[in-house]
Structure formats: C-alpha cells, structure tokens
Amino acid sequence: MPDTPRPSRLVPEVDLARDGRQTGFIRLFHSTHDSAYGFLPIPIVVVKNGEGPTALFTSGNHGDEYEGQVALTNLAQWLTPDMVQGRVIILPMANYPAALAGRRVSPIDDLNMNRIFPGDPDGTVTRQIAHFIDSQLIPLADLVIDLHSGGSSLNYVPCALAKQSADPALYAKQLAALRAFGAPFCYIQGGAQGQGGDQTLGSGADRRGSISLGTELGGCGTVNPAGLKIAERGLRNLLVHLGIIGQTHWQEPPEPTRFLDVRGQDYYVYAPEGGVFEPLVALGDMVVAGQPAARIHTPETPWQKPVEIAFKAAGMVMCQRIPARTKRGDCLFHLASDLAVD
Ligand SMILES: [Zn+2]
Secondary structure, rough: OOOOOOOOOOOOOOOOOOOHHHHHHEEEEOOOOOOOOEEEEEEEEEEEEOOEEEEEEEOOOOOOHHHHHHHHHHHHHOOHHHEOOEEEEEOOOOOOHHHHHHOOOOOOOOOOOHHHOOOOOOOHHHHHHHHHHHHHHHHHEEEEEEEEEEOOOEOOOEEEEEEEOOOOOHHHHHHHHHHOOOOEEEEEEEEOOOOOOHHHHHHHHHHHHOEEEEEOOOOOOOOOOHHHHHHHHHHHHHHHHHHEOOOOOOOOOOOOOOOEEEEOHEEEEEEOOOOEEEEEEOOOOEEOOOEEEEEEEEEOOOOOOOOOEEOOOOEEEEEEEEEEEEEOOOOEEEEEEEOOOO
16 A cells, blocks of 8 residues: 555635735644643745745744745735735744744754754654655645855855756746846855755755745854845846736835855865854955865864964955864855856
8 A cells, every 4th residue: 555645734714715814823733841731833925826836935944044934924914915916935944943042953852943944743842843844745836945144154145046856847946936036146055065954944945946046145143234135126026927916006126136156165164173264255245275274273272373274265255153162173264166057
C-alpha cells in the first residue's frame, strides 16, 4: 500500500479558498504546564479576489529579523480585495515562537526553521510549522518570497536574492521577478556554501515549482530604514509583476538591479581564533584578494599580537558580523561579485 501523506496538525482559522480579506491565526496546539489546552497563534492574512495567481509572502522565519515583519504588517493593512485579482497570503511571523521572542531560533525546541524544510507533521513545534508552510501554503503559490535580514549577529547591504533553480524556465522567472522587486543589489546563491541551502523555505518553494525569492534587508537585530523601503516598494512591484494588483494601485516602478553572485567558500571569511573582532573594511566596500579583512585581538593575553585575516577573493563586502566578541569558526564577512545575466 502506498504511503499516504501525513496530515498537518495545524488548524488555520482562515479559509484560503474564500474571496475577501481574512485575518486570523493558524492554530498550533501546544500543551504545556502553563497552558494545557492552548494553541500558538501564528498570524495570517489572506486577501483574495476571483481567479488569478497566488503570492506567498513570509517573514519572521528567523525571529530576530524585523524589516520583513514590518513590511508585511504594512502590506497587510494596505491591501484590499478590490485591488486584487488572485490571492496574496501574508505570514509575517512564520516561526511565531522565535519571532515573539526576537530570536533566530525557536525558544521551544531551539530549532532554526530555515534549516529543517520540508519539516515534519509529527515533529517538534518548529518542524510542524515548516511542514504546514511546505505542504499547505507553498503548493498554492506561484511565487514565494521569504524576507530575511542579517539578524542579531550579521549586517547586510540590503539586497534581494535567489537560489538558482535547476529548472531553466523557473530560473528565468526568478530573474524576471528579482528585476521586478528592484532592490539595488541582488545575489544568486550558489550551491557550495555549506549553509543548509536545501533545507530552507525557499528550497521548499523551488522543489514545488514556485518562483522562489529571498532578501537580506539589513540586520543588527534592528529595523534598517533603507532595507524596509526596498521591501515595501519591492513587494508591491512583485504584485504588479504577477498581475495581482494593477498599476492604478501602485505607480513606483522598480529601479535597476545589479546582479551579483557568491561563488563558494572563498567568498566567506571566518575567524581563525577567538577574541575581539576588529573589521578593517566597511559594508559595501570593494576589496581585492589578499587585502586585510580583520584583526582578532586577545586582550586576555595583551602581550600577544593580533591575528590578521585577509580576503581570499575579490568582490563587494555584502555581509559583516556585528558582535565584536568572536569564537573560532564565526563568519566575519562574505563577499559577492558581479554576475552577467541575460
Ligand atoms: Zn534569516
């Protein structure tokens, strides 16, 4: 007998097939010492009008990344059914327990939701949420954008990104959608990063044939105003691009996007020792191979010289570690370099 797919245990309060504007929660029943019969309320907004494409917009996959959460909250209050042809599904706190706690990982099971897709309907809380998104929401979506930023430990040049789909037709649609989003920079993720790239929400979307995009809108555990503005405009332009809203409702066209890529481990700089991280370049700088990137100081042994680390490749500094106190193996920077796209 073939395996039947195991059903999600999560219960949405909204009917995803119904026309109109619906707001409510996806209930994840979670029985604890403090709340025996309670549920975790994952907020969801659905705006639908007739037939047409579906866009799924998510943020709060990592709970300490805020630009996307603010952009989607604003979008949820702006969109009305009469503006829409098709459907927009908005999930601003995708990993609700992590987002409520302002932490990258869930305080309940300590899991990073963006490293466990496609999730597990019978797993711990974070695995159950990932499974619901993967099995119930992504299959409805023509396009998925999962809004990230650098979180507490990193800061980014605000940008959009995509992991290149293995399907050439889908990749072409990713590039068109990135142009429509119109971030000043966007980078195409390669496969050699060792960053759990096949277990992300975006990889789940790609596996199911949706146009899958992401962002890195800033970081430092705060709201980057420039990154927020890029997201606000970009999300509306994506809806115009998909034909879900008409240009009568939104008339700020995208700006040109500079395409970059991250070509592998040489684009990353890691701390070789623990200590105090002194950056020698700034976010957005263009650097060359061999250029000093950072010093690691050890005030615990002030007679010891700092360790100096150099970039192994040339490119633009896209991402920088924030906390000065650093352990061996921490990522200090990553680079991106120009990419020719058709
Ligand atoms: Zn993130």
